[in-house]
Amino acid sequence: EPEVTQTPSHQVTQMGQEVILRCVPISNHLYFYWYRQILGQKVEFLVSFYNNEISEKSEIFDDQFSVERPDGSNFTLKIRSTKLEDSAMYFCASSPRDRGYEQYFGPGTRLTVT
Amino acid sequence: KNQVEQSPQSLIILEGKNCTLQCNYTVSPFSNLRWYKQDTGRGPVSLTIMTFSENTKSNGRYTATLDADTKQSSLHITASQLSDSASYICVVSAGSGGSYIPTFGRGTSLIVHP
Numbered sequence: 001e002p003e004v005t006q007t008p009s010h011q012v013t014q015m016g017q018e019v020i021l022r023c024v025p026i027s028n029h030l031y032f033y034w035y036r037q038i039l040g041q042k043v044e045f046l047v048s049f050y051n052n053e054i055s056e057k058s059e060i061f062d063d064q065f066s067v068e069r070p071d072g073s074n075f076t077l078k079i080r081s082t083k084l085e086d087s088a089m090y091f092c093a094s095s096p097r098d099r100g101y102e103q104y105f106g107p108g109t110r111l112t113v114t
Numbered sequence: 115k116n117q118v119e120q121s122p123q124s125l126i127i128l129e130g131k132n133c134t135l136q137c138n139y140t141v142s143p144f145s146n147l148r149w150y151k152q153d154t155g156r157g158p159v160s161l162t163i164m165t166f167s168e169n170t171k172s173n174g175r176y177t178a179t180l181d182a183d184t185k186q187s188s189l190h191i192t193a194s195q196l197s198d199s200a201s202y203i204c205v206v207s208a209g210s211g212g213s214y215i216p217t218f219g220r221g222t223s224l225i226v227h228p
Contacts, residue, residue, distance in 0.1 A: 004157075043158065043203065043218040056215055091157050101146045101207055103216075105157035 002026045004106035006092050012112045013082055021077045021109045023092030032075045033093040033103060034067065036060070043091065049075065082113045116141040118206050118219035126225045131194055135222045137187040137204030145207040149178050149189045152201045152221065161189070161202075194226045 005024045013019050025032050034046040047057040049067055066078045075094075079086055089110050093103040118139045127133050139147070146165045150158035162171040162178040164187070171178050175192045191198055201221040208215050 042220045043205075045216050045218075048215075056209075058215075089155075093157075101148070102160065102163060103148075105150075105159070107157050108155075110155075 004092055004094055004104050006090075006106040006109050008109060009107065010110045010112070012114065015084055015113055016081050019079050019082055019111065021079075021090050021092075021111070023075045023077070023106055024073050025075055025092065025094030026096075026104055027073070028096065029094035029104070030097040031055075031095040031103075032067075032069070033095075034077045035091040035093065035105075036088040037091065037108075038085075038088045046077070079111075082111075084113050087111060087113045116206070116208060116215075116217040118204055118217050120202075120204050120219035120222050122222060123220070124223040124225070126227060127194055129194060129196055129226050129228050133191050133194060133224065135189045135191075135202050135204075135224070137189070137206075137219055139185050139187070139204070139206040139217070139219075141185075141206040141208050141217055143208055144182065144185075145209050147178075147180055147187050148205045148207070148216075149176070149187075150203040150205060152203055154200075158203055191224075194224075196226050196228060199224060199226045 007022045032049040037043045045058050047061045048055045064080045068076050089108045091108045092106040095103045121136045148163045149161045152158040161176050164171050164180045177190045180187045203221040204219040205216050
């Protein structure tokens with residue numbers, strides 16, 4: 001069964017550094033999402049992406065965040081200058097065109113900012 | 115502000131027993147309600163999805179109900195198994211036309227003991 005994959009599984013970075021989290025959505029899906037989950041807290045929506053542009057974003061998704069679909073398979077989340085409070089689990093999700101609410105989540109990337 | 119409240123926060127039951135988890139929401143305009151199962155350190159996995167017109171949906175031993183008038187949902191787990199130990203998250207989405215802004219609950223942590 002097709003699934004969303006994410007790399008790396010764990011990323012450690014120093015405060016102020018840039019990180020890029022990578023996701024490969026399910027191949028025939030057209031909607032893509034990023035979420036984060038700070039340890040012990042609920043999952044929070046960051047951004048949704050469709051037709052090569054951001055369709056929705058939360059107030060968390062400020063100027064330090066950006067997303068890109070650099071080719072036909074990858075979907076990336078870039079954090080320009082990481083802060084300690086960016087430490088979290090970051091989940092990518094994708095959904096098919098006709099069922100945008102049916103989101104399939106990847107296993108997540110644990111980001112640790114030191 | 116859109117909110118999703120879940121109860122109880124945690125629940126311990128014996129293997130083979132049934133249990134019911136609750137979700138109350140204030141999300142507008144309502145689009146759909148989903149229940150996810152999240153194992154520790156993993157991405158959420160969808161159990162059920164319900165739209166406004168549906169008031170019950172089953173997936174094996176999981177049965178979700180939705181009362182759109184009172185804005186309440188429940189997830190009933192029948193004949194629990196050890197593998198049911200996980201966090202169960204209620205997610206309510208607002209929006210339409212392919213754009214779905216999800217609001218996550220904090221989850222109910224279920225522990226099934228032998």
